[in-house]
Amino acid sequence: MKDRIFLSSPHMSDEGYEKLYVQEAFDTNWIAPLGENVNEFERELALNVGSEAAAALSSGTAAIHLALIAAGVGQGDIVFCPTLTFSATANPIIYQSAIPVFIDSDFETWNMCPEALEEAFTKYPHVKAVIVVHLYGLSADMDRITEICKKHNVILIEDAAESLGTYYKGRQTGTIGDYGIFSFNGNKIITTSGGGMLVSNNEEKIKKARFWATQSRDQARHYQHSELGFNYRMSNIVAGIGRGQLKVLEQRVEKKKEIYAFYKQELEGLDGVEFMPNNTWDNPNYWLSSIILNGIVRPYDVMEVLEKENIESRPVWKPMHMQPYFKDFDFIGRGVAEKLFENGVCLPSDTKMTLEDLSRVVETIKSVFNSREEVIVRV
Structure with a gap:
């Protein structure tokens, strides 16, 4: 069996920065959801992305949940959410007993369609919040989406x-709206x-979010x-890894x-292959390189052959409105x-991939196209 090529797996620094910060936490005995690493990770991340303040939490999902609470979202409130996303974007809306309304994508960005968003406001004029996603590291059309949200207050x-690391017109995504969330799950950049x-x-x-994230414990002996709280704070160990990764x-x-x-150089000429969009105002991080297959070769044809070669790939996210x-x-x-x-197909985009690994992926995909062409010729 050939070595596994992963879609996107954890990649620690060659310099070992992470170990230094984690060792510091052990040396100072701060093995808790507070400490210097937590404080510094918040400060360093905010400085990196260009935001005034940050709260380090247990997950990106927790961050969305607290953002909704900060936005005043509660029972029965309408929240607009992209349909093309992972369920973690939508689940916190349900946590708040609010009502998600799913908004379509456009082909120009693969993200929330501004026209569909405007249409949604005509049907639902009383909306509490809008969540926009920057899918696979591609920026949404933030000028138009921001303008629509401001118009409707x-x-x-x-x-x-x-x-993380994607820029929209020179600004990092996550810093353009009222609140931004980042994830440091094992598969993230x-x-x-x-x-x-x-x-x-x-x-x-943000200060209030930290309060909620530590069980809303009041300043008392x-x-x-006095408020509902959550166990959402990031640990000092985890934050140490984050500081090194940053x-x-x-x-x-x-x-x-x-x-x-x-991938673009090697695959773009194949019949029916289209790559994720690249707009002039968008400087993506290309978290996952993804393609569209509009020809005779279908996504599962490619994914099945890749899997036989021990190469991981995935479909594009299944839209939320299609989920049971x-x-x-x-x-x-x-x-x-x-x-x-x-x-859609998400191709292996692991930052540990070698040129040999990339060539193996490409040759495997090309073999699918070649075999289909041979079948057509015989027919």
Whole structure:
């Protein structure tokens, strides 16, 4: 069996930065959900992305949940959410007993369609918040989406779980809306094994989020709680890994770009192959290099052959409005997200991949096309 090529796996720094910060936590005995690593990771991440304040949390999902609470989302409130995303974007809406309305994508960005968003406001004029996702490291059309949200006086939350290091017109994604969230799950561009960050220029709201994340414990000598709290704070160990990973973020982004460029060079000429969009205002991190297959070769043809070669790949996210749990919630759009799901493939984008690994992926994909062409010739 050939060595496994992963979609996107954890990649610790060659310099061992992570071990230094974790060792410091052990040496100082700060093995807790507080400590210097937590404080510094918040400060360093906020400085890196250009935000005023940050709260280090247990997951990106927790960050979305607290952003919704900060936005005042509660029972029965409407929240607009992209349909083409991972369920972690939508689940916190349900945590708050609110109602998700799913918004379609467009082919130009693969992200929330501004026209569909505007249409949704005509049907639902009373909306509490909008969550926009920067899918696979591609930026959404933030100028238009921000303009629409401001016109309707609605809080905008950016799910930048997949787009740390992506820039929209010179600004990092996650810092353009009212709140931004990042994920450091094991498959993300940098990882803490698990964890997330909530950022905002509203320092008071971030301070409040930290309060909620530590069980809403009041400033009192005894244990007192005047608000509902959550166990969402990041540990000092995990934050130490994050500080080390942040030092190599630029290297990871550069490697992701090289992977995308290699695939594009080698596969773009194949029949029916289209690559994820690249807009002039978007400087993506290319977290996952993804393609659309519109020809005779179908996504599962490619994924099955790759798996036989011990190469991991995935379909594009299945839209939320097609998911069994969310099927009864409203959807606004024209089926673009469904087409992307039906025709999309996420290719291995692991930053540890060698040129040999990349060539192996490409040759395997080409073999699928060659075999199909041979069948057509025989017929």
